[in-house]
Amino acid sequence: MQIKLIGGDSAGTVTAFYLSSQNSEHDEIDFEFLGNRTGDPYILQTNVFSGGKGDREQRIYLWFDPTKDYHSYSVLWNLYMIAFFVDDTPIRVFNNSKDLGVRYPFDQPMKLYSSLWNADDWATRGGQEKTDWSKAPFVASYQGFYVDGCEASVEAKVCATQRARWWDQKEFQDLDGEQYRLLAWVRKEDTIYNYCTDRERYATMSPECTHDHDV
Numbered sequence: 614m615q616i617k618l619i620g621g622d623s624a625g626t627v628t629a630f631y632l633s634s635q636n637s638e639h640d641e642i643d644f645e646f647l648g649n650r651t652g653d654p655y656i657l658q659t660n661v662f663s664g665g666k667g668d669r670e671q672r673i674y675l676w677f678d679p680t681k682d683y684h685s686y687s688v689l690w691n692l693y694m695i696a697f698f699v700d701d702t703p704i705r706v707f708n709n710s711k712d713l714g715v716r717y718p719f720d721q722p723m724k725l726y727s728s729l730w731n732a733d734d735w736a737t738r739g740g741q742e743k744t745d746w747s748k749a750p751f752v753a754s755y756q757g758f759y760v761d762g763c764e765a766s767v768e769a770k771v772c773a774t775q776r777a778r779w780w781d782q783k784e785f786q787d788l789d790g791e792q793y794r795l796l797a798w799v800r801k802e803d804t805i806y807n808y809c810t811d812r813e814r815y816a817t818m819s820p821e822c823t824h825d826h827d828v
Contacts, residue, residue, distance in 0.1 A: 614687070614727070615757035616646075618655060620680040623648025625733030625744030628753040630686060632723040638665040640718035642695055644686050646679070647672075647736045648751075655679050656805070659697050661707045664716040669819070671705055672806040673799060683756060692719065692776065693786040703788055703796045710821040722765035729753050 614630050626648035633641040641662035646655055654674045661669045677684070689696040695718065697705040709717045729751060733744040761780070763772035772778070779785070788796065808815065809822035 614755055614759075615683040615685050616679070617681075617683045617754040618646055618679040619648060619729075619751045619753050622651045622745050622748045623655075623680075623751060624650045624737040624742040625731055626751050627728075627730055627732045627736050629726070629728045629730070630755075631726055632688070632690070633662075633726060634721040634723045636721070640664070640721050640723060641667065642688055642690060642718065642723070644688075644697070646753075647732075649737055650742060657699070657704070659705050661695060661718070663718050666716070668808065668815075669707070669821075670806065670808050671804065673704055673803040674805060675699070676803055683754070685757070689780060689785060690718070691780040691785060693781075696788065702799065703792050704799050706788065706796065706825075708821065708824040710824055713820040713823065715819075715821045720770055722769055725760065727755060 616628070616630065618628055619626060628646040628648070629644065631641060631643040631645075633639055639662060641660070643658070643660040643662075645658040645660070647658055649655060656672050657675055658670055658672045660667055660671075685698070685700050687698045689698070693709050695707040696703055709719075711717050731744050733742070734740045763774060763778065765772065775781070807825075809818060809825045812818075
């Protein structure tokens with residue numbers, strides 16, 4: 614999806630683009646754009662839910678002004694990994710860690726959603742910055758949506774063409790060298806929070822974090 618985010622004072626707002634199975638043990642893959650006071654950078658938060666468990670937030674500062682032009686935000690989700698991209702730059706990889714006992718989003722079909730909502734109890738500086746409703750309406754613009762995937766009914770458990778489609782082939786089972794270089798750059802220059810390294814919130818590192826290339 615190509616998105617142009619809210620211009621000006623967007624504090625307290627969250628613009629979201631995500632996949633979700635929307636059930637009691639839901640899977641979810643999230644892009645959440647946390648608004649800010651005028652002149653401060655937007656924060657992009659990503660999260661992955663599997664079997665109803667989330668709390669896997671990572672946050673980065675975007676290295677451009679996302680309110681001036683449209684930029685592409687995309688997900689590659691296959692049997693091996695979930696990779697998040699901003700334009701052509703990978704910003705996060707969530708590897709399939711079923712070998713470590715971690716449920717991986719795979720057994721449930723997901724639908725695509727987008728939303729723009731008020732979250733001023735947490736979204737900007739931990740809720741310290743409230744939404745200025747005098748700036749309303751808050752408008753985010755979407756264009757250029759494209760999806761290629763396995764169509765499934767809500768009763769389906771697996772893709773009928775599992776392992777046969779392009780996204781499961783060898784060249785998409787991992788990032789390449791240049792992509793890992795770009796990911797390392799994002800980690801070094803723009804990452805401001807990674808749940809894998811948060812020992813105050815999580816005394817024990819989550820098993821899948823052993824597959825995280827910055828841990």
